[in-house]
Amino acid sequence: MWKSALEDAVKKTRNNITRFGELFPHVSLHGKYDLNDNDDWTNGFWSGLLWLCYEYSHDTVFKDKAEQTVAGLRNRLNNNIVLDHHDIGFLYSLSSKAQWIIEKNKEARELSLLAADKLLNRFHEKGQYLQAWGPKGDQKEGGRIIIDCLLNLPLLYWASEQTGDPTYRHIAIVQADKSRRYLVRGDDSSYHTFFFNQETGEPIGGATHQGFTNGSTWTRGQAWGVYGFALSYHYTKNPAYLDTAKRMGKYFIEHLPEDYVSYWDFNAPVDENTHRDSSATAITVCGLLEIISHLEEKDPDKQFFLEAVHKMMNSLVENYSTINKEDAEGLLEHGSYHVRGNLAPDDYMIWGDYFYLEALMRLEINHKGYWYE
Template sequence: MWKQAIEEALHKTKLNIERFGDQFPHVSENDTYQLNPNTEWTDGFWSGILWLSYQYSGDPAFKAAAERTVASFKQRIENNVALEHHDIGFLYSLSSKAQWIIERDEAAKQLTIQAADVLMKRWRPKGQYIQAWGPEGHPDNGGRIIIDCLLNLPLLYWASDVTGDPKYREVAEIHADLSRRYLVRGDDSSYHTFYFDQETGEPLRGGTHQGYSDGSTWTRGQSWGIYGFALSYRYTKNPLYLETAKRLARYFFERLPEDNVVYWDFNAPVNAETKRDSSASAIASAGALEILEHLAADDPDRAFLEEGIQKSMTGLIKSYTSPKDAQGFIERGSYSVRGGAAPDDYMIWGDYYFLEALVRLEKGIHGYWYE
């Protein structure tokens, strides 16, 4: 089942190389991806799909297309295009760092270190956190962290490993600790976002930007936490991160609906109109696969996680994969239900994590969050 799903995804990717040209897919409208000239926070996912496709198949067409995206990311950083946010890890881990991991290309390595330096500009020493969005001192976003940032931290851990400079790792660990303390609730659910006083770092309140309500659990946010804390454990071996990843995963998989693909928020009222988020199920599956890498054979959580992955991935394949020549891999992702932005469409990150989970299940190929 995994192999067939991979082959279908690679077939669509080959078609998409021609369809997209030098543009980058973001989310879809009427089953067609909206393209941009490498200006969105999501553009690394297309690069990551191309690298995974090449690593799995060995087809040089995927390699050539992936290398072209890295050239675009080099221009983006040189021209400082749309980089004033924390999603630098999403952009460069899956593009230039992927090229370094696969090809040991020195220029790709140096570009990725440059990207880590850009991310470090988001560090706010007064508050001791990485600011998610906007310029320093912004009245709404100046003191805000969001759970998504956990997937950007691997860029900093990696930068310390390859440069020998501890500053990147120190910032990543401080931010991971803060996220664990304030974004993860006592019942193992999560806030999407948390606010701090910009001058003192005093915690103010939890909230949401994309979830159903401030106190609800946005499913994609929960999945970012699953994968993000598991990756922080890989780099630091801090057992608290692995424990937290397992807790978040248990909360997620215990709440799967009948078809095993989650709704957009665990607290949203469920009716015939309630939106799904297939991308959250894909991310959670990929994150749970990472957790399994660190569990002993007799760990009591192993069987539960394996069952959750099996249910989620089977549910995606059976009920949510797109037609043969479609642009996206999985249907019914949601970008921003609250904001009315692509609430029931293809998401390029959903496609990426779906393929990442599949190739890990089939061939043991992981993504490009670590070497």
């Protein structure tokens, strides 16, 4: 099943190179991707998708297009085009850092390190956190962290390994620790965001931006936690991160509906119109596979997670993928971007496509994505 799904994904991505041209897919409406200039937080996922297809197929059409996206992201960094956010890790881990991992291209390594510097500059010394959104110190957004940031931290960990400078690693650990303390609740669910006093660092409270309510658990946020803490464990070997990833993973699995693909929020009322978020399930599968790679054979959680992975992926492929829709632009249907904001609440998401393909690559050929070398 994984091989057939991979072949289908590669074929569709090859077709999309011509369809998308110089633009970047973001989310879709009625089955057609909304195409953006190189100015959104999601552009790196298209680059990562291309690199995965190249590594699987060895077809240079993917390599050439991926390198083109890296050149565009180099121009974006050089000209500081819409980079007032922490998603610099999403943009450059899956583009230039991926190119470095695959080709050992020195210019790609240099660009990735410059991106890590850009992310590092978002650290608030007084508050001791990486600011999520907006210009540093912004009155409205300056005190906010969000759980998504955990997937941006691998760029900092990697930069520390590459340069020998412990600063990158230190800041990543500070952010991971703060996220673990304030974003993860006592029952292993999670807040999407948390606010701090910018001057004193005093905690103010948890909230949501895209979830159902402040006290609910937005499923994609939970997914970022599962994968993000597992990746922090990979880099640090701090057992607290692995334990947190496991607990958040169990919460995710135990709150899934019968078909093992999550709704958009675990606390949203469920009826025939409630939106799914297939992208959250795809992210969580990657996170669970990362967790599994760190567990000993005798660990009772290993089989539990492995069985859940296969149930989730079987459902994604059989019920949510476009494997039988030859002309489809996306790979995974029924993702949700921002349900309460009525932004593409039930269609393709480019990050959903990326993590779906990464999960397939992990299962079929033991590929690890581009979060570490």
